[in-house]
Amino acid sequence: MALTRNTKAQEEVLKLMQETPHTLTVDEICEKIPLQVNKTTVYRMLERFVAAGKVHFITSSDGKAHYALCTSCKHQHTLHNHIHFQCTACGTVDCLPDKVEIPVLPGYQMKETQFLIIGICTKCAAVGKE
Amino acid sequence: MALTRNTKAQEEVLKLMQETPHTLTVDEICEKIPLQVNKTTVYRMLERFVAAGKVHFITSSDGKAHYALCTSCKHQHTLHNHIHFQCTACGTVDCLPDKVEIPVLPGYQMKETQFLIIGICTKCAAVGKE
DNA sequence: AATAAAAACGCAACATAGTTGCAAAATATT
C-alpha cells in the first residue's frame, strides 16, 4: 500500500516530522502544523506512512502513540531495533541511535519491535543538577 | 509504599495472576475473577502492587496496559530486561524468559524499561501451519 | 467487645486517545 496522491496536508506533516528531532503525537502534529488539519486525517495519513515504511511509531508507557520518520531503518521496515527514550520530566520520546540485539525466538514470528526506556533525558537531567 | 491491609479482592487478584501464565489487562481481571470487583478498585490495587514491586506492566502497541507478577525480577524491581511478546492473532501478551542487554546511555537516568516484540506466538504459529 | 483511625472500595462522572461512517473536496487519468 503506497502513497498515491500528493496533498498539502501530507507535505506539511512530513516537513514537520523532518524538522522535529523527536517523535510526535497526533495532537502535537495538529498543533504545530501551519495548515489546519483534522485529527482523523492525521491518523489516517500516518497509517498510510507506516504501511509505506516511511514512518514508525512507539507506544509510550502511558499508551500514547509517538510517530517518527524512518531514517536509520532503510532495509528492515518493521524490525526497528533502535531504542526509544521517554522522558517523564519533559514528556518527549526520542529515537536513540543505540540499538538492541534482538534475540532469536524459535517458534515465534516477529513482525515489529518496540524498545522503550523510561526515565530522565539528558537535557532534563542536566537542568536538575544546576 | 507497601501494602498495609489484606482484602478479599486483593487476594483474589493475586491468585488469578499466579494461576495465569500470561499478562492480564484490568478488564480481563474483572471478567475472570470469581469475586465482583470494580474496575477502579482493580486499577488502584495494581498501582499499589506496582509501587510495592510485586507487579510490573507492559504497554502493548495498541496502548493497553498488561499486568504480570514480578517473578524473575527479585532484585531490580524497575528495570525489567526480559522480553514481552504480543500476539496479534490471539491477543495475549507474555513475559518471556529471554532477556535483553540494556545499553549504557551516558547522561540519561533510567527508571523503567519496556521491551516488546509483536508478532505471532508459538501456539498461533503452530495452528497456522496445520 | 466497643471505639477510632486508616486503608480500601464502589459509584458516577469525567478525560483522553483513537475509530467509524459518510458526504464533500482534491487529485490523477482519460
Next chain:
DNA sequence: AATATTTTGCAACTATGTTGCGTTTTTATT
C-alpha cells in the same frame, strides 16, 4: 472537461483509564 479514486472533514462513537467523594472494611487501640 468528465470520470474515477484517493484524501479530507465532521460528528458521533468506543475504549481505556482517572478523579472526587461518600461508604465500607480492615486493623489497631482502648
